[in-house]
Amino acid sequence: MAVKKIVKLGGILLLLILVVVFWFATRGDKKPDVHATDVSTGQEAQENSGAGDNSKKERKIKYWQAPMDPTYVRDKPGKSPMGMDLIPVYEDDEPSAEGVIRIDPVTVQNIGVRTAKVSKGPLYVTIRTVGHVTYDEERVEHIHTKISGWVEKLFVDTTGEEVHKGQDLLTIYSPELVATQEEYLQALRYKEKTAGSSFVDVVSGAETLLEATKRRLLLMDIRSDQIRALEERGEARKAMLLRSPNSGIVIEKHVFEGMEVTPGMKLYTIADLSRVWVIASIYEYEFPFLKVGQEAEMTLAYEPGAVYKGHITFVYPYLSAKTRTVQVRMEFENPGLKLKPDMYVDVVIKTEASGEAILVPSEAVIRTGVRNVVITALGDGKFLPKDVTLGPEGEGIVQILSGLKEGEIVVTSGQFLIDSESNLREAINKMLEAKKASQAMKEEQGSEPPAGHKTGEMKMEKESLPMVHIDMNKDQKNMMTKVIDSYMRMHSALVSEEVSEVAEEARIMADVIKRMETSGPEGRLKEVIGSIEGSLEGLLSGELEKVRKSFAILSKGMAVYVKGAGRKDAVSAGIKVYICPMKEERWLQKEEDVQNPYLGKDMLICGNEEKY
Numbered sequence: 001m002a003v004k005k006i007v008k009l010g011g012i013l014l015l016l017i018l019v020v021v022f023w024f025a026t027r028g029d030k031k032p033d034v035h036a037t038d039v040s041t042g043q044e045a046q047e048n049s050g051a052g053d054n055s056k057k058e059r060k061i062k063y064w065q066a067p068m069d070p071t072y073v074r075d076k077p078g079k080s081p082m083g084m085d086l087i088p089v090y091e092d093d094e095p096s097a098e099g100v101i102r103i104d105p106v107t108v109q110n111i112g113v114r115t116a117k118v119s120k121g122p123l124y125v126t127i128r129t130v131g132h133v134t135y136d137e138e139r140v141e142h143i144h145t146k147i148s149g150w151v152e153k154l155f156v157d158t159t160g161e162e163v164h165k166g167q168d169l170l171t172i173y174s175p176e177l178v179a180t181q182e183e184y185l186q187a188l189r190y191k192e193k194t195a196g197s198s199f200v201d202v203v204s205g206a207e208t209l210l211e212a213t214k215r216r217l218l219l220m221d222i223r224s225d226q227i228r229a230l231e232e233r234g235e236a237r238k239a240m241l242l243r244s245p246n247s248g249i250v251i252e253k254h255v256f257e258g259m260e261v262t263p264g265m266k267l268y269t270i271a272d273l274s275r276v277w278v279i280a281s282i283y284e285y286e287f288p289f290l291k292v293g294q295e296a297e298m299t300l301a302y303e304p305g306a307v308y309k310g311h312i313t314f315v316y317p318y319l320s321a322k323t324r325t326v327q328v329r330m331e332f333e334n335p336g337l338k339l340k341p342d343m344y345v346d347v348v349i350k351t352e353a354s355g356e357a358i359l360v361p362s363e364a365v366i367r368t369g370v371r372n373v374v375i376t377a378l379g380d381g382k383f384l385p386k387d388v389t390l391g392p393e394g395e396g397i398v399q400i401l402s403g404l405k406e407g408e409i410v411v412t413s414g415q416f417l418i419d420s421e422s423n424l425r426e427a428i429n430k431m432l433e434a435k436k437a438s439q440a441m442k443e444e445q446g447s448e449p450p451a452g453h454k455t456g457e458m459k460m461e462k463e464s465l466p467m468v469h470i471d472m473n474k475d476q477k478n479m480m481t482k483v484i485d486s487y488m489r490m491h492s493a494l495v496s497e498e499v500s501e502v503a504e505e506a507r508i509m510a511d512v513i514k515r516m517e518t519s520g521p522e523g524r525l526k527e528v529i530g531s532i533e534g535s536l537e538g539l540l541s542g543e544l545e546k547v548r549k550s551f552a553i554l555s556k557g558m559a560v561y562v563k564g565a566g567r568k569d570a571v572s573a574g575i576k577v578y579i580c581p582m583k584e585e586r587w588l589q590k591e592e593d594v595q596n597p598y599l600g601k602d603m604l605i606c607g608n609e610e611k612y
Contacts, residue, residue: 108414172242559587
């Protein structure tokens, strides 16, 4: 009986399990497929899962795109060159405003997009440089003597010694000075004897003689107090005492005891170091932010944390040709004489470059060398690139002179990926416009599109090149080979935007063309040489945009040559002709991967091979 009960219970349990499995299976079958795609019509067929889903609108596909190569675009589903299914791009994914791009919020988060608000306020520029301490030239004194003689006694006999104003320096024995003192004393006695004379001329002559002798002493740097002491003493002294005219440090000493000295000889150099100068070099691009009177801060390597404050007193009116810097002089007080001449110091100069300016973080600006672009965030995953004009820059902030308004939101991180997406959308839209123009022409003329256009391919139409057949001798063929080699190197340089290398190859090409002209300037050879000559000036300009325009002229002539007289050599060398659908210009290259020389590094892969 127990066995029968167990079997009965097991059967009931199995039946319950089957019922539950059947219920879940039928429930799963009713789950709607929200994004089922009708490949034949190119529209989504959304199945109804309830009354709420009926309100959803059908999405219309604009074009199909390769998942790994966004430049591979078709107007119907299919396979990419890598064998992957093309993915649809819907019309509602394309923003209506011109230039606006939309990126999925999840993608925005994954690429780490950060934003900042455009602000308005003063722009401060901080100039950091290295300077060196030197003497204040206004506080340096040279001690000389105006008489000849011999040093009898030195009171200050070491370099670096500190002296005070009026301190004794040395004594000099000078026979000339002794004789002048004696003359003064005699003139003084003569004046005293003739003071009571009734002859006016005698009295006047005595006074004149005394004044003349006194003037001679003064010109010998004998002070008035020393002359009064001579009068009181009544006898000449053998040696003259020299005293320091100012307080300071003896930085030079050229005199020793017993040495003979002559007028004009430099005995001592004394510098007052209570105030010093700091000379710093400023780059020429920072020069507009400098002005006399600006505050400057200085720090020392051996005294961390201590900050000295001074100000700019002079900006030198010349520039160093080697370093491209201008020198600035600053004054600093020197308490405790901690600032030593020839010491290196760190200098910071803060200045207000602009009072009320539109400001954005420097990292928000994409600098291409030709344009400055800022990506603005419009919300809901929408972004709009804007060209801006830059002003001064400092402390990680740059002034915007035009192109932005206060309160706008700019992208500060991830903007390069967004800019690449914007350029890609622009290229695809131009391709689509070309396709629409071709279809419109077909409808108007009732004929097939021009040769080279295939259904489903976004190709730009371009005028066909003439097939020029030229009879060339062996030397001319060799020279054209050199021109082709120079062209290929020029193409590689332009892809890397190295305009200096382009100019170098243009000079090589010009030399070859001159030799070709002398070998046969007439006939059909002129059709090829003419385009090369017409491009040389622009290729040598050094300006990227001019170089690209001239390279297009050159490429047209080279394409004519490889399609005609140089076809055999070009095929054997693996030279291919490509056409840029955005610039509508051709170029030649040997590489397998497309390298567009006209659109910059962000759009290298934009181009289609043109068979010949």
